Amino acid sequence: MVIPVHSTEGEVLKEAEERELRDKLEGIAREVRWDIVRMIGLAQSGHPGGSLSCADILVCLYFQAMNHDPKNPDWRYRDRFVLSKGHAAPALYAVLARCGYFDREELWRLRRLGAMLQGHPDRLKTPGVEISTGSLGQGLAAACGMALGLRMDENPARIFALVGDGESQEGGIWEAAMLAGHHCLDSLTAILDHNGLQIDGSCCEVVSLGDVAAKWRSFGWDVEEIDGHDVIEVTRSLDRAGAASGRPYMIIAHTIKGKGVSFMENNVDFHGKAPSPEEMERALKEIERL
Numbered sequence: 001m002v003i004p005v006h007s008t009e010g011e012v013l014k015e016a017e018e019r020e021l022r023d024k025l026e027g028i029a030r031e032v033r034w035d036i037v038r039m040i041g042l043a044q045s046g047h048p049g050g051s052l053s054c055a056d057i058l059v060c061l062y063f064q065a066m067n068h069d070p071k072n073p074d075w076r077y078r079d080r081f082v083l084s085k086g087h088a089a090p091a092l093y094a095v096l097a098r099c100g101y102f103d104r105e106e107l108w109r110l111r112r113l114g115a116m117l118q119g120h121p122d123r124l125k126t127p128g129v130e131i132s133t134g135s136l137g138q139g140l141a142a143a144c145g146m147a148l149g150l151r152m153d154e155n156p157a158r159i160f161a162l163v164g165d166g167e168s169q170e171g172g173i174w175e176a177a178m179l180a181g182h183h184c185l186d187s188l189t190a191i192l193d194h195n196g197l198q199i200d201g202s203c204c205e206v207v208s209l210g211d212v213a214a215k216w217r218s219f220g221w222d223v224e225e226i227d228g229h230d231v232i233e234v235t236r237s238l239d240r241a242g243a244a245s246g247r248p249y250m251i252i253a254h255t256i257k258g259k260g261v262s263f264m265e266n267n268v269d270f271h272g273k274a275p276s277p278e279e280m281e282r283a284l285k286e287i288e289r290l
Helices: 009-043 048-053 055-065 086-099 104-109 139-152 171-182 203-207 212-218 231-241 277-288
Strands: 080-083 159-164 188-194 222-227 249-254
Touching: 009 048, 009 055, 009 086, 009 104, 009 231, 009 277, 048 055, 048 086, 055 086, 055 159, 055 231, 080 086, 080 139, 086 104, 139 159, 139 171, 139 188, 212 222, 212 249, 222 231, 231 249
Parallel strands: 080 159, 159 188, 188 249, 222 249
Antiparallel strands: none
């Protein structure tokens, strides 16, 4: 039996603030998921599964944790974000549009000839994109380079990188992990979108990562594991990552591939397949009921 404890006024206020924050971030995440499904559905090309799995994480980054200015994308002291799993570009585009980096109408031109939104992020075409990514395994190394460069410039900005679990089978990820640990890059936070699936099936069956938390700790990183769909848990984890410890920070976010759309959830078929027009309408209605 649990005996209720009366909260102090401060605790009540904190609970109310957290409820307000949760409602705000979950509301934005729902809108972002709607945009992801529609833009991929209209393009009839893209990667819905991994875009939907990381939507909550990106919303927490851009609407709570990161210091950035959509009106001044090249601001010297901005925090930087690297989408190492570049095929999840629709999630990043939807968030950038919601932040005001570009007009939301651009989303509906995804992957069209001459449009600014490519199948993978292109820093030369899209405001808010820090680096072009797409070749898996390379984004984390670029984030390490950014962190080292900012340290040399005595710039206090933070670097965030989102990595995939299928991507983590690439050797470049572990070279970057070793480099970051060696140089004690405590301005660097990596988030692993741990949804358990890749294009060929289960990550464990293709190439198992084993005890992934132990691996990152062995490279000199601080590590914690969270529910990647609990926006308060994600936000708290990002806050803890900002407390300099002399080590880079890895957040292992347990997520669901295709989160928010019943027939896409944990369905490897939607790793890189766009929904049909009928599936798109069904998915949009499901998201609207969330």
